[in-house]
Amino acid sequence: MLSVEMYPSLALGPQRMGDCFYRDRQASAHMPVFPTACDVAAKVLPPRLLPPLPIPNDTTTKTPKTDVRMELENASLWKQFSSVGTEMIITKKGRRMFPGLRLKLSGLNPSLRYILLLDIIPVDNSRYRFQGGGWQAVGGAEARLPDRVFIHPDSPATGAHWQSRTISFHYAKLTNNTLDSQGHIILHSLHRYQPRVHVIEARDVLRWGGGQHTFVFPETQFLTVTAYQNNKITELKINSNPFAKGFRDDGMNSKKQRDARQKRKISVSTDPLDIVNCDPCDSTELQPITTGTDLQALALASLPQLPDPSCGFRPEGDPYQDTLVPEHQLDLGQAFMASQISDIGISMVNGMQDTGGSEVENHMIERSDTIGEPSYTSTFSATNSSSFPLAPLPQSSSSFPSLPVPESSDTSNPQPIDYPSILSSSPTLSSSSSSTPSLQQTSFTFPTPPPSSASSPQSLLSSTPSVNTYHTIAETISPHTSTDASFPAQPSTCQSGLQDQISVHSLLIQPSHTLQGEPITSGNNSSIDQSSAAFTYPNIFPANPDPAPVTAQYFPNYSHPQAPSLSCSHGAPTSFAFPSVPPHMQNLSFSNVSPSSAHHALHLPNLSHQAQAASLASFPPSSFTHPSSSLPHPHPTFQPSSCLAVSSSFQQSVSSAPSMAPTAHPQNLRNASTSSYPPVEIGAIPQFNPSAPYRPEMVLHHPSLLPQLDPSIPSSLPSSTPPPTLYSAFPSYPLRLCQDPHSSISIPFRHLYRQPQHGHTHPQGPYLDMSSRAVF
DNA sequence: TCGTCTGGCACTTTTGAATGGC
């Protein structure tokens, strides 16, 4: 239904420029190329697209009222892994994530269409090594890899569609192949990453506008590995992932069986004709026999399996003898299978019409998936469960903002968990969005959560340490973010994640839902603690001319030194420099901007960084040894289960900024008004020196640069609310889209993303250049 | 020598085509 032809007038947004830019940068690894061909091409854009950006003079401009909330359904499973130190295998061909991101969305306009994106960004600029039973940062991170974004196959779909079912990104694959052409997310091994989920209001895939929300779940941070380092993680994976069922204790590929086979193998090598000791389950063991005579091999191959106590094979181990097969294992598998059955193939057309008619059915399936309960009890303690060591603060070589994103629900914990919400600095993001556990249950039954008004929000700040809280950062960031050309090579004193100001507008508490494919204890109350709201990143820069830097709200128990909550002073309304964007874009900045101020512009609130910092702050304290922290002040540990929520509207944050400290610090992520942490001057921290050549990727969101939305279609944004003038792109982590190979989207839609179909081959994957006219 | 990565292996699950019954 959707086709390129439908959008002949598509205008290339500024964000895409940045995306295009990355290719060139990637080619040079550490040496960012600037300006890039894309930038040059941007210069030739029709002048009509680049009218002077009006200076926002309305300091009271409100960001779109949005209470979009996202819950991580399988949060409990994620927490189990994170408590140990989540490791994700990456392979050349691509490896799925496990646990996967299973999300529930609410607060969307049912009639509007949205695009859901998943990207994974580095948490820090460190490389890790598993030593002494823990992960330790052992050096600097490698050059940043191509930024790729995984588009949910249902995208675009109506808000009703997204809210009517569990959203899963299990099709997304991770790879360490820098030349991957399959569109997988490229990551470095032995690095720490944080997934993010973006919800973008879009008229269609080529018309993005309105609000954007980015959600980060700190517990979904993970370390990439090519082989599991921590045996506990392996054990968790085997017991949680149905595909690894064979490696369970009762599986045919279990350690015992393998050891027995290995033992027999040795025995066979000694006596190749020892047929008695041959494990009938291991065809490889026939190999030595085949060396004897072909007749022997054929005869053996046709023989029925024989129990052989000496080789570990047991008749009871025969899967066909169901009476001896443990049932709990089956539960897990069934649960996962059910989850896999979940709706994936929603066509765009259906998405338009989908009103969630099958909500009940979907939830039934979802719940069925969660029947299987992992034998592991979540150890994700609220106070000190983080298994990831804190990376040393970025020194100078590179700045990687850290942002977390996870999903999972845990029913293992029968105790109801409150989901306090961070007090929103923005009036539009009041704490009312939080919901009580009872509401969570209700939302579980009905995919579309009831109005949040019924919920009883709990202040995150006031929450007790034991309370699992997730902060939601509402965000209107434009998906078309510019890339940071200088990112890999530029030493940055203003770390992307650290320097950016973070404004936590609200902590949205969401009821948890049972997860698909995730082990869940059961029941209604299980859902309570399973879901978690995500951090949302405000992408709108305040129209408020107040030059005072916005202070990021404190995140409780934030303990990550590198989690840069340092806010760079941003004269949001006044002037911004965009080194990474084409010159004309840079000129779009506002009055009062001087060449010298460009640097400060670089330190303008980087929402992505903010979110990253927030996510880090909320990540459970590391139980692993970690290099000395460079933070000048020790920080109380952040509640492991809590999730930071950052208002999507930067303007909102700005409006509330007056109450905030003038400078931002990782500690300042929490609401300054309630925070017990004194604001820290950025300048006091050498690593966060604003003078660093960090180049922001903030993207101007000028109306002329954005496709016009059909006014006839209701928007989630208040009609009276002017569109955000600025989108705080993810400075160092621009969105880069790639199509899910299993996408259910119609061919024309896929055509927009899949490079093979598009005819543009590129070693870096399915990126569309400007000539493709694709916004992504 | 050590740490890391790769490809193949065995096992399991998922997926879709083929088949048959109503």
Next chain:
DNA sequence: AGCCATTCAAAAGTGCCAGACG
């Protein structure tokens, strides 16, 4: 002819492991 359920095989997803690589 259309729909549904079942069966089956191929594809894909797992962790493990030996060997290769730097």
